[in-house]
Amino acid sequence: MKKIKILLTGANGQLGQCLLHLGGFSEIVDWVPTDYDELDITNREEVLNFVNSYTPDYIINCAAYTAVDQAEKEYDKALRINADGPENLAIAAKSANIPLIHISTDYVFSGQSFKPYVETDKPDPQGAYGKTKLAGEEVLLKTGGKIIIVRTSWLYSEYGKNFFLTMLRLGKDKQSIGVVADQIGSPTYAGDLATGLMKIVQYDALHEGWLSAPEIYHFCNTGVASWYDLSVAVMEIAGSTCEVKPLSTEQYPLPAPRPAYSILDTARFRNIFWPEIPYWRSSLRCCHEKYELLTHRI
Numbered sequence: 032m033k034k035i036k037i038l039l040t041g042a043n044g045q046l047g048q049c050l051l052h053l054g055g056f057s058e059i060v061d062w063v064p065t066d067y068d069e070l071d072i073t074n075r076e077e078v079l080n081f082v083n084s085y086t087p088d089y090i091i092n093c094a095a096y097t098a099v100d101q102a103e104k105e106y107d108k109a110l111r112i113n114a115d116g117p118e119n120l121a122i123a124a125k126s127a128n129i130p131l132i133h134i135s136t137d138y139v140f141s142g143q144s145f146k147p148y149v150e151t152d153k154p155d156p157q158g159a160y161g162k163t164k165l166a167g168e169e170v171l172l173k174t175g176g177k178i179i180i181v182r183t184s185w186l187y188s189e190y191g192k193n194f195f196l197t198m199l200r201l202g203k204d205k206q207s208i209g210v211v212a213d214q215i216g217s218p219t220y221a222g223d224l225a226t227g228l229m230k231i232v233q234y235d236a237l238h239e240g241w242l243s244a245p246e247i248y249h250f251c252n253t254g255v256a257s258w259y260d261l262s263v264a265v266m267e268i269a270g271s272t273c274e275v276k277p278l279s280t281e282q283y284p285l286p287a288p289r290p291a292y293s294i295l296d297t298a299r300f301r302n303i304f305w306p307e308i309p310y311w312r313s314s315l316r317c318c319h320e321k322y323e324l325l326t327h328r329i
Contacts, residue, residue, distance in 0.1 A: 034061040035232065038087035040120070041094030042066050045191040046134065049225040050091065056229055063087055066094070072116035082123040089232055090124050090131045092117055095164070099138070100286040102159040109159060114166035118174060125176030130235055130242060132228055137184035137216065137251075139165040142290020149296045150182075150247040158287040171245060178245035179231060181224075181300075184293045185251070185261075188221035189322035195315070198262050199322070202271030212259035212277035216293030217251035220314035222321070224250055230304040248304075249295035252311035264312060268319045 041047045042064035051064060063085050070081050072094050082090070094116060096102060096109040117133055124131035138161030139154040156162045171178045187195035201208050227250045235242060256264070262275045280289065301308060309317075 035059055035089065035236065036061045036063060036085070036087045037232070038063045038065065038082065038085060038090045040065055040070060040072055040090070040092045040116075043191075044093055044095075045188040045193060046186065046221045046224060047093045048190040049188055049221040050093070050228065053222070053225050053229060060229075060232075072119055073111045075119040075122065078119040078123050079126070082127055086127070088129055089235075090120055090129065091228060092120050092131065092133045095134065097160070099158065099160045099289075102163065103286045106159045106163065109163040110166060113160075113163035114170055117167040118170040121171050121174040121176060121178060124178075125174060128177070130177035130179060131171070132179045132181065132231060133167070133171055134224075135168055135180050135182045135247075136161065136164050137182060137290060137293040137295055139168065139182065140290065140293075142214075142288075142292050144292050144294075147294040147296035148249070150249060150299060157290070160287060168247075175245060177242045179242070180245065180247045181228065181231075182247065182249050182295060183219050183224055183251055184295055185216045185218045186221050186224065187218060187318065189318055189325050190221070194258070194261065195265060195318060196322075198265040199269055199271075202266050202269055202273040205273050207274040207276060208262070209276045209278040209283065210259045210262040211280055211283050211289075212257045213279050214289055214291050214293070215255055215257045216290070217254060217295065218256055218261050218311045218315065219251040220309075220311075220318050222318065223252055223309055223314050227300065227305055227308070234304055248300045249297050250300050250308070251295050251297060252314050253297070253308050254311040255294060256311060261311075261315075264315055265319075268316055 096112040102109040141155040187193040
């Protein structure tokens with residue numbers, strides 16, 4: 032069986048690492064992993080030449096400017112990476128007649144809803160990061176071709192820098208910490224998102240012609256939590272005695288606004304690709320086990 036060749040951008044990030052280390056796919060996938068040093072997605076000519084040279088069957092774009100607060104100061108830089116880069120990848124993918132899977136975010140919404148966001152809800156980003164990610168979505172929809180946009184939320188993993196790893200560190204160094212308790216969402220393990228993305232690839236490989244126009248899906252782990260709930264769960268799983276105290280958003284001001292409500296409705300994704308997406312607490316335990324193995328603690 033011919034291997035599926037996938038061009039992966041942002042390969043050094045946490046989602047990219049989870050994809051590359053995803054078990055069960057090494058026999059069917061030939062990865063072409065890239066980060067900025069190998070491929071500058073903001074350079075259209077470079078992207079076109081790269082895709083023409085490597086002739087991938089799919090592109091998965093995990094490259095993104097994700098520094099939410101810094102984006103308020105570096106809007107133009109964030110826009111280049113989050114909008115110009117995806118546009119270049121979409122143009123190359125359309126030229127090669129291959130699918131592009133692009134990762135977006137709950138930050139494209141206002142966060143002021145009281146029911147889970149569905150794919151057709153009107154975006155209304157409140158900060159620079161969300162605005163640049165929405166710009167990326169819009170340019171992909173305009174470019175057209177075989178485009179799949181996957182919005183996710185509260186991503187963490189055993190790799191890189193993220194909330195989970197920060198809580199583990201603070202749990203060792205501090206006797207108590209304060210964490211915001213009035214922002215709620217669905218913590219999402221990047222390992223599960225990686226599995227979800229590969230299920231899309233498998234579905235596409237088995238259903239030729241199903242993807243005739245750009246599609247948007249929501250993916251996150253099932254269940255709901257606040258940042259405080261997530262922090263308490265991390266401390267419990269890690270066996271930390273660090274006390275977590277609830278804070279309000281007003282008590283923990285940051286340069287960029289955070290959505291108060293970030294629940295994404297995943298029914299569309301579950302109906303097509305993965306009926307039983309794992310519950311967030313189960314995935315958090317799984318992530319911690321992999322972190323322990325990765326750091327040789329087991």
